[in-house]
Amino acid sequence: MMTMGIDIGSRSSKCVILEDGKLLTYGTIETGPNILKTAQAVVEAAVHRRAGKWGEYRMPLPETKVDHLKIEDMACIVSTGYGRAIVPFAHRNITEITCHCRGAQWFVPGVTTILDVGGQDTKGIRVGPNGEVADFVMNDKCAAGTGRFMEIVADALHVPLPEIGPLSLKSTKALPFSTTCAAFGRGAAVAMLKEGERKEDILAGLHQAIATRVTALVKKVGIADKFAITGGIGRNVGMVSRIEQKLGGLKVTLPQEPMIVGALGAALFALDRARKHGAEQPKSMKPVISNQ
Amino acid sequence: MAVVGIDIGSQNTKAVILEGDEILGGASLETGEPAETEARMAVQEALKQTGLKREDLKAAVATGPLSVPVTKAVNIAGLKQRSAASCIATGAYFRFPQARTVLYVGADTSMAIRLSEDGQVEDSVKNERCAVSSGSLLDIVSRMLEIPMAEMGAMSLQATAPQTVTSRCVVFAEGEILSFIHKDPPVPVPDVLAGVNQCIVDGLWSMVQKVGVPSELLLCGGVVRNAGIVKAIEAHLGKPALVPKQPQYVRALGAAVFARQMEREGGAS
Numbered sequence: 001m002m003t004m005g006i007d008i009g010s011r012s013s014k015c016v017i018l019e020d021g022k023l024l025t026y027g028t029i030e031t032g033p034n035i036l037k038t039a040q041a042v043v044e045a046a047v048h049r050r051a052g053k054w055g056e057y058r059m060p061l062p063e064t065k066v067d068h069l070k071i072e073d074m075a076c077i078v079s080t081g082y083g084r085a086i087v088p089f090a091h092r093n094i095t096e097i098t099c100h101c102r103g104a105q106w107f108v109p110g111v112t113t114i115l116d117v118g119g120q121d122t123k124g125i126r127v128g129p130n131g132e133v134a135d136f137v138m139n140d141k142c143a144a145g146t147g148r149f150m151e152i153v154a155d156a157l158h159v160p161l162p163e164i165g166p167l168s169l170k171s172t173k174a175l176p177f178s179t180t181c182a183a184f185g186r187g188a189a190v191a192m193l194k195e196g197e198r199k200e201d202i203l204a205g206l207h208q209a210i211a212t213r214v215t216a217l218v219k220k221v222g223i224a225d226k227f228a229i230t231g232g233i234g235r236n237v238g239m240v241s242r243i244e245q246k247l248g249g250l251k252v253t254l255p256q257e258p259m260i261v262g263a264l265g266a267a268l269f270a271l272d273r274a275r276k277h278g279a280e281q282p283k284s285m286k287p288v289i290s291n292q
Numbered sequence: 293m294a295v296v297g298i299d300i301g302s303q304n305t306k307a308v309i310l311e312g313d314e315i316l317g318g319a320s321l322e323t324g325e326p327a328e329t330e331a332r333m334a335v336q337e338a339l340k341q342t343g344l345k346r347e348d349l350k351a352a353v354a355t356g357p358l359s360v361p362v363t364k365a366v367n368i369a370g371l372k373q374r375s376a377a378s379c380i381a382t383g384a385y386f387r388f389p390q391a392r393t394v395l396y397v398g399a400d401t402s403m404a405i406r407l408s409e410d411g412q413v414e415d416s417v418k419n420e421r422c423a424v425s426s427g428s429l430l431d432i433v434s435r436m437l438e439i440p441m442a443e444m445g446a447m448s449l450q451a452t453a454p455q456t457v458t459s460r461c462v463v464f465a466e467g468e469i470l471s472f473i474h475k476d477p478p479v480p481v482p483d484v485l486a487g488v489n490q491c492i493v494d495g496l497w498s499m500v501q502k503v504g505v506p507s508e509l510l511l512c513g514g515v516v517r518n519a520g521i522v523k524a525i526e527a528h529l530g531k532p533a534l535v536p537k538q539p540q541y542v543r544a545l546g547a548a549v550f551a552r553q554m555e556r557e558g559g560a561s
Contacts, residue, residue: 033470033473033474120464142460142464143461146463149463181422181462182423182462183426186428187302187303191302191357194326194327196326
């Protein structure tokens with residue numbers, strides 16, 4: 001029985017397909033302005049095994065041929081992420097907090113605290129004794145301390161996103177970087193370049209600033225011993241090592257593929273539902289007009 | 293005696309040459325060069341309009357967030373730095389002594405200043421933590437919609453039903469605006485632009501209210517060249533605001549006025 005999880009994030013979208021709870025394939029793409037097209041495209045990316053601009057596949061995938069799979073082949077589809085309510089072919093949508101909590105436990109059994117830094121939001125989640133969400137915090141007012149902040153600065157410095165983390169670790173002096181507004185990030189980075197500063201030192205300051213901000217956020221839910229980082233930030237070695245420093249050397253457990261944690265959680269919820277209620281009827285591909 | 297004021301902004305570098313009460317020349321450059329190079333180029337550009345040579349400049353004052361490294365580059369013996377707030381106040385008072393409140397809106401920074409009757413800074417507030425009340429949202433929208441910055445103001449005035457932007461963060465607003473354009477049917481561009489102006493001005497107006505408007509309000513900074521922004525501010529104010537013809541030069545002009553003062557004092561001693 002195949003189930004699908006789709007995570008339509010603010011910056012990137014992910015799709016995971018499971019066969020009886022085992023990972024069959026996944027894909028990631030950039031979120032476009034049209035959610036319906038994005039949802040269709042990310043399914044395409046999964047069946048054709050395309051990982052998009054975020055780099056190579058990190059998870060081993062079975063050799064099974066998957067490029068013939070269709071949405072109708074899925075026993076159940078669950079959507080999550082900020083665009084979750086507008087995915088027309090999803091049978092159900094579940095919030096990203098719940099999906100991240102579920103997906104993180106699949107990757108990191110026994111995880112107690114999760115820091116998820118995505119494109120435009122940052123969440124801290126504490127996992128309860130039965131795997132439920134015991135507490136969570138999130139940035140809801142502004143994009144300071146999110147992936148977008150890093151993207152803006154990377155863009156201003158003309159450094160490809162996957163390279164900023166490794167480059168930041170080459171720094172010899174971290175320049176002070178404001179943690180307040182992501183939009184000031186561009187100006188601040190350009191100003192430092194104009195003063196003749198090196199890119200690695202600017203990036204080191206940026207990573208420090210964001211690490212400070214996100215650790216402060218996750219501390220609000222309380223950090224217990226098994227701590228995992230999910231979302232695009234988990235692919236950034238510069239961020240992970242600095243967050244570990246800020247937490248006094250606490251070892252972070254990284255999911256092998258941190259970006260797909262939410263989509264994987266959604267696919268697991270889809271499996272639960274399909275097992276309980278049997279396979280769902282395929283839903284219409286027409287766009288959902290009303291979003292509540 | 294000619295003097296120069298240099299304003300190294302977050303986006304453009306401006307130079308204004310002043311002799312007595314007369315503004316001889318001004319230039320604004322956005323080259324992406326290091327600050328000192330850009331400052332030197334802006335001074336050269338401004339000099340071209342005057343027929344003067346660099347040796348004729350007897351004093352210089354630099355201001356703006358990046359004013360520190362220009363000292364050597366400009367190579368004028370008497371070069372000092374003054375704060376952005378005092379340069380805005382001085383530039384405003386030089387041309388519009390009747391204004392007791394000045395709202396400066398730049399690419400990244402904005403500032404509301406209340407002046408005393410003799411042009412001194414009495415109170416000021418700055419957008420330190422958030423870019424929503426500055427030019428940065430206009431910059432983002434200009435790139436997104438591929439509309440030149442210079443045309444956005446006039447276009448926004450064509451709005452019939454301004455589209456409200458609810459986000460109070462430029463990054464979130466960017467996503468919200470994107471969804472307006474991709475609606476079916478899309479929100480007309482002038483309505484989007486008018487909504488963007490409103491979003492920026494709401495933040496600016498709360499800054500103005502903090503310092504108060506005892507008499508006239510002067511608007512300056514490159515962003516107030518956008519007529520839609522001016523209109524939205526005037527809607528809050530309930531009367532016309534004072535707007536210089538070239539509002540982007542006010543801070544550099546203030547720096548030049550300080551340079552003139554420096555030169556006079558130097559000459560007197």
